[in-house]
Amino acid sequence: MTMINYSMQLEKYIDYLQNEERSIATVCQYERDVLRFFSFLNLKELTKDAVLQYKQELMKAYQPVSVNVKLSALNSFFSFIGRDDLKLKLLKIQRSVYCSEEKELSKSEYFRLIQAAEKKKNKRLALLLQTICGTGIRVSELKYITAAAVNCGEAVIQLKGKTRTILLPKKLQKKLKNYLRRERIVEGPVFITRTGRPLDRSNIWKMMKNLCRDAGVDAKKVFPHNLRHLFARCFYSIDKDIARLADILGHSSINTTRIYIITSGTEHRRHLDALRLVV
Template sequence: MKKAVLDQNILKKYREHLYDEERSQATIEKYMRDVTYFYRYLPEGDKVITKEVLVAYKGSLSDRYKMSSINSMLAALNGLLEFMKLNNLKVKLHKVQRSAFYDEEKELTKSEYKRLLDTAMNNGNERLYMLLQTICGTGIRVSEHRYITVESLKEGKAVVKNKGKVRVIFIPAALNKMLKDYCRKENIRSGSIFITKSGKPMDRSNIWNAMKKLCMDAKVSDKKVFPHNLRHLFALTYYRLQKDVVRLADILGHASIETTRTYTMTTGRECQKSLSKMNLVIPEYKKTT
């Protein structure tokens, strides 16, 4: 049987394969980082892939990473094995008990969101102020902000193309007006609204860093401040109002409702309050005579 050897040429072809699959740039970089980590794990001069090596590699990750991170790394590795036509060597992911509640330390509240907006404006960063409202007001992914264009404001909606799928994002009227005013002020006449000085759409890492700088002045924990949490706040707010997880999945662009369910999780404290309102626990029993 011919040995399955991993080399730089295969890694290069795998990257090209991911591009052909129309994976997002962030996904491609994540997958390549994970499979390169496995490549470096293999002994120098003997980059042979066997089931024994894969099992040992899987075990080596346990002391360094959380279970969810390990599964993510193994999923990337399985993608490589499938590309190499080594499906028989694919490794099993760890079974992880799904949490019933959202981590309260990470939940961004509406009041905290508003403090972030106030801080952005007080710091003179109107572009960030508008971007935060755009992500939180539409539920888009941070990478999708480039589809919010001057042209989309005229239509009142944006057509988002991501992961080989197309969906329509409606822009709330109040947000639409604010963005039009912003474009006139900044002399943005066409194309993406949130751009750098060179005219390119803002990079997610720059957005992430800009948001983190707001934390101290806004008195919001930096554990709660990252672009994806704005999307989570949108989803949870929508679900509380509409109670329609199917429609929410369409808006967020999820292929599976199971993915959407993670966005609708409440905190343990909120669940306790709901249980108390049911009034099914009688505190004192009084015997009737």
């Protein structure tokens, strides 16, 4: 099969991913990873040896987790074109029992971000942070927080072929209703641009980063998905029901949810000290 044919197959593959309702970010990531492999192949014959060589190159350039993400994209593409014989095994990674404190957003830091947004008189951003963290939704699901959802106290989210219902906390619902009245929004998404379009991931990411200095929070910790992680840790600390948390977050596998509730090294060390096994 020529490179032209592979390019045609890639176009069909992208259409397939979109029809499967994969997120825009996932489709773009998979396309980049497959194109990167084509660039490495450089018109050479597509063989298992070539794929194995590419895996070795990835291992030199990326961390194991990133390598597995790129291999997963390739494996998916190979399956689509009927070449399961080219699929590669993912790297085995020992799951850490605690996360780096440099990456974990604490509750106090989250509150400082909200305060910084309010001091800047950015009510929309302050409320947006509370909506993501108060419900545990993905940033891509924010568009389902509509005027109708606020009025009935729950949002129906449809993503990746799955539908789930998210309840809005009473206090959040009240804040959102006040915001809708103030901004004169009667229908459609709550969080929109001046032109009426839903805020996208890049807009939200930039706005959050701009709060870091005033909030005194390390910018490496501040991005939308970390708010979702904070929700998961706080919810699990009270409920201790990982299966229920998985349903709320929209995870198909509890193994994914386990990643969300990993505690910091400081907390893990506190648990070890509490054992009092060292004289």
